[in-house]
Amino acid sequence: MTFYYRPTVTEAFASVQYIMTEANFGWLIRSVHRWSASMMVLMIILHVFRVYLTGGFKKPRELTWVTGVVLAVLTASFGVTGYSLPWDQIGYWAVKIVTGVPEAIPVIGSPLVELLRGSASVGQSTLTRFYSLHTFVLPLLTAVFMLMHFLMI
Structure with missing residues (x-):
């Protein structure tokens, strides 16, 4: 999809x-990507629930639990960043709301919002950041934490 996607607000x-209507099998690739992402979130929730119920977070597996929680947060981050990339009304407002949440944190809230958005308001810098996170930073972090997680099992 990165061959055809253009990460600009315009x-x-x-x-x-274009991906959905013109690119060869673009509709299929995007649909599989979208449904796989939804299933990933569901599987993470079920896995965390199973590990919690079976006590898999207790000694000697505390660090495995921590890496699992980090992977769950990374999965949610993939969801938020991916949701925003079409830059439609739903994606735009989702970004506006999600990046506005830290505003409630005293002292560091406003700088944190600017760090997430790239400026005081949601715009091109926000989309660029979310695209970079979705396609480079989050996959890299996920690979590192998956390796750590699997080596401890």
């Missing part, structure tokens, strides 16, 4: 439309 939506 072209993102049109590029997603």
Whole structure:
């Protein structure tokens, strides 16, 4: 999808439309990507629930639990960043709300919001950051934490 997606506020939506209607099998690739992401979130929730019920977080597996929680947070982050990339009304407002949540934190809230958005308001810098997170930073972190998680099992 990165061959066709253009991460700009003026072209993102049109590029997603192109992927869905013009690119060879683009509709299939995007649909599989979207449904796989939803299933991943469901599987993570079920896995965390199972580990909690079986006590898999107790000694000597505390660090395995911590890496699992980090992987769950990374999965949620993939969801939020991916949800925003079409830059439609739903994606835009989701980003506006999610990046506005830290505003409630005293002292560091406003700087944290600016760090997430890239400026005081949601715009091109926000989309660029979310695209970079979704395609580079989060996959790299996920690979590192999955390796750690699997080596401890």
